[in-house]
Amino acid sequence: MSEDPSTETAEETRGAYSWIGKNVTKPDALEKALGATEYVGDMVVPGMLHGKILWADTPHAVIKRIDTEEAARVPGVHAVLTAADVPGSNRFGLAVLDQCALAEERVRSVGDAVALVAAEDEEAAEEAVAKIRVHKEHLRPILTYADALDPDAPKIHDGGNVFQHTTVRKGDLDKGIRESAAIVENAYHTHRMDHVPMEPEAGLAYVDPSGVLNILVGTQYPYRDRRQIAPALGLPMNKVRVIQAPIGGGFGRKDDITAEIHVGLLALKTRRPVRLVYTREESLVANTKRHPMAMNFRTGAGADGRLTFLDGDIYGDTGAGVSLGAYVIKKAGIHATGPYDVPNIRVDTYTLYTNNLTSGAMRGFGVMQAAVAHESQMDQLAHKLGMSPLEFRLKNCLKPGLASSTGQLMNEGCGIEATLRRIKDYMSARDLRFKRPEAAS
Amino acid sequence: MKQRYVLRVNGRGMEAAAEAHESLLDVLRENLRLTGSKKGCNEAECGSCTVLLDGRPVVSCLVLVPDAADRDVVTIEALATDGVPHPIQRQMVEQGGVQCGYCTPGMIMSAYALLLDNPDPTDDEIRFAISGNICRCTGYGKIVKAVRAAAVEMKGQAGNGGAAS
Amino acid sequence: MAIRRGLGIGSMYYGIGYGFSRADIGSAEIEMAEDGTTTVYSGACDMGQGVMTVVTQVAAEELGIEPEQIRVVAADTGSTPDAGPTSGSRATFVQGVAVQNAAAELREQILDMASRMLECPKENLVVRHGQVCEIESGREMVSVGKVAHQLHFHGRRAAAWGWHDNTTADVDPETSQGDAYATYGWATQLAEVEVDTETGRVRLTKLVSATDAGKAINPVAVEGQIEGGATMGLGYGLYEQHILEGGIPRTNSLAFYLVPTAMDVPDIECEIVEVPDPRGPFGAKGVAEPATIPTTPAILNAIYDAIGIRITETPITPERVFFAIQEARDRGEFEED
Structure with missing residues (x-):
């Protein structure tokens, strides 16, 4: 029924297990529901x-x-x-x-x-x-990305306000740009969030x-x-x-x-x-927040609908302390392509000290922000090419044997195509359609 | 100046020495050691401290203790009877409505108040009834499901002549 | 009211665990008492999402005993080993393997001793539902408790240690090339929104979350992560913003910092996808963050589908959408009803 090759296997194996795949009740849930659990307060x-x-x-x-x-x-x-x-x-x-x-x-x-x-x-x-x-x-407080990047601004810590600069380099960016039939360029801003x-x-x-x-x-x-x-x-x-x-x-x-x-x-x-x-x-x-980020992304695709390049800069405001910010923002850079096969990449990330609240780990850890940019780019490219956003993603998504932005070869656990197909099946079963690609084509 | 207040909490008369500006929540938690009602914000925004006052759900952080005197207060601690969890409590566990558990007592009290009033609520009515209770873990879906299942279970019990609560 | 509907999708991949040469470890001790009841000393913090439950299920599966026989002691430097943090969607993926290893070693101890007790080759024995059974006949030969009693009686262990080192080398400092993470989580979400073109207000009316769990060890717990994650993603997209002015917080109360309530969250449809991971316990991957990340992008794309306007700043407040519509109108680019 489904094109998802994993479903059958999972169902087969489920039968063989005694406890894996079963809804065993959480041992801590009842005392919580009774109001008996004592938190520190x-x-x-x-x-x-x-x-x-x-x-x-x-x-x-x-x-x-x-x-x-x-x-x-x-x-x-x-x-x-x-x-x-x-x-x-x-x-x-x-x-x-x-x-x-x-x-x-x-x-x-x-x-x-x-x-x-x-x-x-x-x-x-x-x-x-x-x-x-x-x-x-x-x-004088350092509050903006521009303040933090200004070499003449007061230093919040001895090493200066740019705590870390990371670089992702893959393929030949110029070649990617030359091979593009559609290019989309945007600046994205994400905000500070509290847990x-x-x-x-x-x-x-x-x-x-x-x-x-x-x-x-x-x-x-x-x-x-x-x-x-x-x-x-x-x-x-x-x-x-x-x-x-x-x-x-x-x-x-x-x-x-x-x-x-x-x-x-x-x-x-x-x-x-x-x-x-x-x-x-x-x-x-007090304590950590989710990093606000400013992201400038330029992304291209060829006439065949294949992604050609990503050229991007990511600025993350880590506040007065790095906490895990250096890893958060480095991770955002590595994940800036999204789950797609992009042959040519330049991404730079900057972890910036400011006098804002310290940002650290929060569910999504940098990829939350990067996905706002890469997924917006994906839809705009699809529209430019007159393709359905879903088909455009299916065409470009990572698959076993393809390499991520860091050159990591995907193994059989690579599941993006299966999730896309599941959504595709869901939409076709209910005759749900995007309005926009039809308008473009 | 501390004064003595007589409260009827979970069917029992209790005395507490408190200042007139203290909240019912603080008196429940600090004086009476009923810590099932949680303090998530102390400003009536999160619902973790929900209790019943004369049968109606209130955020106890916003009720001054003199205003609770000589009225019936019901807290999460009273919902289980003789060690048997209330259907809402059991369904919250079974349906996966409990994660970190901090909002859970207040959530259950709001649901309990709803079912006292409306034994057969729609999902929208359930969502409305718990809309003053913030949950950060579950996304609410499993809580709604639990309340619905508890309502069905309680109706069944009532139909069989059993105690509904 | 001028309501327009739109559909949008968001996809993501997410490196599970730490990468960057950061220690990414799990470890656990498991001990069986003379009555067969078993304690797992697991350093992993349970946040309520169910790590203890996963640990219980993995140990029960691997040992061949019932979950009811297992108690988990968790996350205490005085009594449990170091299992790394519960973060990075790594607890099931990393600690699950450590517990599996510990349980497997204890099972071997039980089978060794049972083999001596029964004078039966170990290869012919298996543990099922707390009983050592003969494989061929399926006959129950002796309870695991009796075997554990013999182990204790002879000063043997009836206890085992399991660990797992998931640490991955850092990527190249110039190019970021390398195997950055042991594995990745994968997810795609479909959002349906209603945009009120008069007020700019956006409502999420439907969300379908296809999240790859590798293998859902506890499906209800996985759904809990999927629904809770999407709700946090919805909060990020539409409601929550921590505002500083001159470095001073303006959102210092939940009256100003808006978290989604039960009225703001639609029914979330969980589509658990299972593409087994070769390195996860029984194929499982982490889902906590993969389930959170695609929501805001899916909403952004659904808004574009609804009104033809691309919002590039979060959160997507009514003001932001309202002014974006006005600006599009001023440019003559807004598709009027």
Whole structure:
């Protein structure tokens, strides 16, 4: 019935398995439906203090002095901490250590944490945070792609504002252009997105009697958290235990450090269990976002309907910290062709520091943005050539034996054609048609 | 100034010492340790804290505790009876309506309120009833399916003379 | 009301896991107790999408026991091995193999001991539904619990370690040529939209998602990823925007940052495609991100199909569409009703 060669095989094999392909019920679902699952914000342990963060309220500034005395005098307050109180490196970052757990001499985005408070209750902690005075000298913020690319602009980090430049080169671009019957050129802009995990970031930390710092956190990777927490706090790694608490959504956000180092530091300093729960506003302001990107794409196809070249530039705003941005934007470059056989390629990507919020991993990881560009280009080329967008994709899609933009030979697992055919079958079964190719032909 | 409030939560009289500006959600979670109602935004946008107040769904983060005094509050903790999950709870599990679970209690409470009112809702009515509850994981389809299945199951139970809830 | 309908498709491929020489590993320990119940110590974080369930199903399949006999202890540096992060759509693809390897080794231990206990060649034995069976006759010879008891009793392990290194070398620094990823996910989506040409408002009225799962280990969980992914893609395309002005957030509340509700999401039709991957567990690939990426492009293309205007900026807000229509009108290029 279907042209998809995989369907039959899959159905055959399904019969042979006892459990693969079966809808086994998730072991954690019932307790969640009962309301019994305890996320970090639901946990209470004896003697627990409440942590609170003072965030930077300005995107770019030099910190001259921080006054904490008044905050420390608020009844119920056990600790008011700044970078000077951090026993370790105070640094973290997934590609490079360019983020401070607590801001040192510089504030680089409003998502930077400046000071921490632990108190008997949240109200006291909030009151103390409001009483911390940060004396700052404002610097010109770098906010746009053009600012970041300007070599004379102030440097956000020592290495300059272009953190990474990657290049994809394949075939002969000029030849591709010469062989094109249709060329489409456009500039695409994608925006900053928040993960909005329904559970705002939270952590609970305590030092156990053996001296191990235990941190419960809704994380996507406890071992890498440990790799980052231990040096930041000056602890040996075997004195840090990270436990994934039930997590109310992550989507890449909680791949990065969120509350771990802060809540750990507060527990170390107070020797009391400390729970730190973000408000929704804090969650929307702090931690990583999806990279905004500016993409200039020129794509061609021959009279035969085969893609001839891609010539593109991708600029990604990674904000004040790289986080995973260097990989996100490099991945966008590699995936800029989409799932198609493109013989001639030039793509350059730029990972740019700005004083905007740090962008990092988010579901789709750079390909979300690239696909906005390559799929728009595909339809426009199809229309120029008078072809159906579906047939144009089927003609150009990768197949076993063809090579991706990086020259990787596709094996039998290459599934793009099967997904296209499934949509084609769906449309023909219901007599669904695009309006536009008919208009063009 | 903290005052004592008498609340009727899940059929039981409970006392809580709270300030007049505290929310029902905070009192449920902090004073009464009923943490099934979640705090997703504390500004009435996400629905994770939905409970029933005199039979109607409310976002408990927006209800001040004096306004809940001497009224009936029903939370997610009361839906299962004698350890048996409510049909909505069981169908949420079976249909795949639960992922991270953070929105789940509030979602179930909105659905529960709907089915009390309208035992045979259309899919559009279900979608409308849960439109104040944000879910970031499922895309809602399986939740709608679960509520529909629960409605059918509950009607069957009612028809057989069994307890509907 | 001037509503126009259009159809659009979006396709994508997505490198599963990490590439770029980044560690891309999985590992797990599996232990069978004397009653045959089994614990998998799996470092992979479950986000609710079902990694624990996949781990359970893979272990049950490979060991020949029932999922009900398996408990998963997950993601704790104090009790589970390092299995890498749950991100990059990699958990099933990488950790699934690690668990499969662990379970296979434990199965061999059970068969070795059963062979000694039964004085029967190992080659003639198989584990099915928690029983060691004779292959030829299908006869149940001894329960896995009894065999595990013997293993424990003799100080043998009844426990195994499995790991999988999916790390791929970085691409060439000048040309980006090379085998960038161990495998790729594939997806195509079809979107139907309604565009109100008076207000610029776009509604997604239908979405069909053909996503290649390689092998759907748990179809309902795969559908959960497909529907949830498309919904996040819809939010990206039409509603959600984190706005900074001068570096200061203006969308610091869910009153301003709009996430799709049940009223904004149409019924999403899941077309699970299965092109088995030679390197995935039982042929499985990751689907979380492949299911998310094509939605916005499909909507963009559907808008063009509806009104003949190409939107090149996201999110596709009513204002953006409204002004694009006005500009097309000014140029005399808008197809009036």
